[in-house]
Amino acid sequence: MVEKRTSVSTGTTRRSLLAATGVGAATALAGCTGGSSDGGQTTVRMRTSTSSTTAYGANQGLASAVNDQTDDLFVEAQTSQGTEANIGALQSEDAEMVYIQNWSAYDVQQGNDPYDQLNFDMVQVFHYYDLPWFFITNSSDLETLSDIGADTKVSPTPKGSGTAPALEKALGYAASDYERVSVGYGSQGSAMNENQLDVGVGTLMNFAANPSWLQQTASEVDMKVLDVEDSTAQAWQDDERLLSQTVDTGQIENATTPGEIAAPTFAYNFVARNDLDYDTVYDFLTAMHEKKAELTEYHGLLATFESNDFWVKNMYDGVPFHPAAADFYKDELGVWSEDFERADEK
Template identity: 55%
Template sequence: MVNGTDGFARRAFLATAGAGAMGLAGCLGGDEPRPVDDGGNGGNGGSEGETTLRMRTATSTTAAYAANQGIAAAINENTDDLFVEAQTSPGTEANIGALQSGEAEMVYIQNWSAADIQEGVEPFDDLDFTLNQVFHYYDLPWFFCSGNADLSSLADIGAGTTVSPTPRGSGTAAALEHALSYVTDEYERVSEDYGQQASAMNEGRLDVGMGTYLNFEIVPGWLQEMMGTVDLRVLEVPEGVVGEWQADQRLLAESFPGEELSDAAFAPEEVWSITFAYNFVCRNDLDYDAVYGFLETMYDERDGLAEYHALLSRLQDESFWVRNAYEGVPFHPAAADFYEEIGVWNEEFERGEG
């Protein structure tokens, strides 16, 4: 039977939300903390009146953090009104705690957490602000794969099949376990780190693991290694299960051509995945001019963002900025106005109130 994820998310949220506002406000790399002076505008006043926007993504070894450093550099090099500080974080749930405690102005989360916030699921049931969207950062589609030649479809998973739908405690695990429940609950839940999946498959400790295709264009290094050391098969998803995934409002099911995973031993013509949309969000009371100035500067520099990090290449397309918006989560008023002005606003989107 499937084991549920542990209490990591709740502990991370509570630890962050309960910390002092200066605890993680300093610059990274051992520099002295930048002075924080609340100018009454919902952000932080920096030197000579500039506004500091502290942005949090994930841990220091992730592409998410490295790309956010690129955004910070692009903003800081091209405006004197804002100072963007890219900061690390234990994960998306802890990021909401940073908004709650005032330790960050803008953070990224993914759609599963956004739905938890909308539904008031613990530990997000007592927030003192309304969550607002700012821009879409990237997509992370996850698909099931195996080095076991006897498995070709999710329907082949049985009671003795060892499955690691990402490590226990990860921000993706609960959603992937939920997606797999449309096929079966009768499997052995194990937990393997991404980079350890190949060795676990070769040693017979893991039958089914996960692969991802960042932004539907980048194969991460650990997956390249898997495909180089294991006869990796991407598992097919039964047609009826695809329909159930698409009908589930908590899940975002998307596909891409299997031929794009050219190094896999086998991939179906169409690879179906559970996608996590990572968007930057903020408090509804974040200063209007700070949000507008941030988006305007980043937009002006969008053609050069990929020079900072390949993950940012999709932001050259302005329609990508509002891709996979979270249903029921309003856009910050400044973001709504900005997207209207550049012509990508959708009337189905909701405008927030400051």
């Protein structure tokens, strides 16, 4: 029986072709990995970050939405300690999909330590969210990043965070020398008041949502967003390791801002092993898309998925799409670009 799917394309989809020729998906894709199957229901384990993060909370909502839409899959949102642990879960096949960001994706693609011994090819599935970062202060002496000097105490996110290496690299284009300190996100305001911190960081999730810890900082000090000089912005744009995009800081309440500025941006995408079962990925994306108008009811962060273009926003250069994802975006959503790469099927 041919499985009916709503499609923006008049062409034959890869799945309907399999059905029409009498080739069952299980036969055609024998040998592919997938979640455990119980009575015909396939489990999809997804990993993001720790339990207190928005990333994990939104993933819980996403899992619930897909589970409400289909009986063929059971999606389980799982916690994780971060990107390195997530890639490790793919390596050990303890997860089907995990999120990472562009900085780590580059290291995986290049085979850099600690990802130089992976036994699988990584593929992209869908975009999750973006975090553009900017630098904040309460100092009247600082206006731009270039004003930072050797005695300026700067915390470009806490030491050990996955974001720190990228922000340290970005900051280096404007300030070659400063005092590196480590302050938690929610402690930046008090640290500034105690003269333990001169410059901290802020972000707007998906370029709009103001995190509670940034609101807290703005309520504790006369917060100011530092401007970025054109030469620094251009250096960020030219650096292949950095993703630099424009963010409107004028939307931040209780803060003095320069308006639109360049911002080192982290794009968080869900990735998988290339040998993850084709139907598992296609069915997951189908169920998720069928729920897209209701996703915001499960978690506010998921509202962006109402736009089909968002599903493939800020995808990683040099990392191919899972074959099922590629077909889904081409045949169902009509957002496939010739600049994208489709992985070979396993």
